[in-house]
Amino acid sequence: MRSIIVHRFGGPEVLELVDTPVPEPAQGQVRIRVAASSVNPIDLSARAGRLTEAGLMAPAPRIGMGWDVAGHIDAAGPEVVRFCVGDAVVGLRDLLFAPGSHAEHVVLDESAIAAAPQSVSITAAATLPLNGLTADRAVNLTGLSRGQTLLVTGAAGGVGGFVLELAALKGLRTIAVVRPGDEDLVRTLGASDVITSTEQLGLAVRRLAHGGVDAVIDAAVLGIRAHDALRGGGTFVALVAPFAPPPIRGTRVVVQEVVADGARLAELSALVDSAALTPRVAHTLPLADAAQAHTQMERGGVRGRVVLIP
Template sequence: MRSVVVRRFGGPETLEIIDTPTPEPGHGQVLVKVKGASLNPIDLSARAGRLTQAGLVAPAAQLSLGWDVAGSVEALGPGAERFQLGDPVVGLRDLLFAGGTHADYVVLDESALAPAPRSVSLTKAATLPLNALTADRALDLTGLRRGEKLLITGASGGVGGFVIELAALRGLRTIALARPDDAERVRALGADEVITSADDLGPAVRSIVPGGVDAVIDAAVLGITAHQALRGEGTFVALVAPFAPPSIRGTRVVVQEVFADGRRLTELSALVDAGVLTLHVAQTLPLEDAQSAHALLEKGGLRGRVVLTP
């Protein structure tokens, strides 16, 4: 089978497509035939060596890429009983030393998989796992209750959009920071208020919510700039540990760390079919165009994910 790997860190030109034996599922594992695998910013960081430099990935001669996957069950390992051959599934690869999803096939623990939503294509379904699980866990970490107020930075991105929709489901009041061109789309997702500039973000938010919001989810990685909008003793959820601001004014600062939670992913998949979560694909490219896909994402300005289709 084909697999996208890096053997030296750098730009998109360092990506290689190599032939490797198709893996066999072990106990409690499932072999998935990949139909779609989205490209995320963390894949760019892995390719450039930033994850290894940060100590999140052990140094290795070769690193496989890809977290998200949508596809069909090709084979079952001993003890795997949740799925049948041919079932459409979505899943998340959170073990970075294991084979990545930017490949023809991937083996995942059964617990990392969920039934794919039936109302969308598998290409679209591939954009769900990482971003939706990140958004959902970030909301859990805020501890907010119905009616409380949340600032979402990067609201027009993959994680931010899911946060808006899930927050609306929980009855939270949301203030979204988004690009001017995305303001109407973010409102359509359910944001109560939209701010289109990060300049003087704290005063801008406090003009809407005197005293500051109860929590911040910082999908845009603004750090202290976003923290200025938070009330005393509020909760700040950072998505990237090095950019977490200090815990000042009695605030609680936590870092969200996503993991492959197939149980919760099953519930999120059902929310897609219920029309609660919206999936966005910016462009699809064949696996052999992985370098072009990385360059496209690195350029920025996309509305939706790039999905590789083996």
């Protein structure tokens, strides 16, 4: 089968399309014939070597790219009980040492997959696992209840958009930080208020939420600038550990670490089918154009995910 790998770290040019053996599922695993796999910021970090430098990924002579997958099961190992060959599924590959999902086939534990949502295309479904599970866990880590206020940086992005929708379901007031031009988008996703500049962000937010917000989810990795908007004793959820600010003023700073939770992914898939969550595809590219996808993501301003089609 064809898959995207890197033998060395660097820019998009280090991505290679190679032939690799078709993987076989072991006990409790399924093999998925990949229909679509989205490109995420963490793929860029893995390719550039930032995850290895941070001690989050062990050095290896070759690394497979890709976390998200949507496709159809074409083989199942012993003791697989919830899925059958032919089922349309979505899943998350959260083991960095395993072969990646930017490939024609990928093997995942049964516990890491869920039935794909039926109301959107399989391509759109591929944008749900990593971003949806990240957003869901981040919202839960805030510990907020109905009526409290949440600041979301990078609110127009893949994670931020899901955060806004999940927060709306919990009855939270959200203040979205976005680039100029994204105001209408985030309001359709549930933002209560919108800020389009990160200059003096703390002051700008405190004009809207006196005393500061109850929690921050920092999808744009603004760090201490976003923390300035947080009330004393509030909760700051960081998505990237090295850029988490210190817990000053009695705040609680936590780092969200995504996990391949198939049971929760099934609930998120159902939310897509009820129109409560909105997967967004910026555009699609063939697997062979993975370098182009990385270049577009690094350029920024992509609203939705670039999805690779084997």
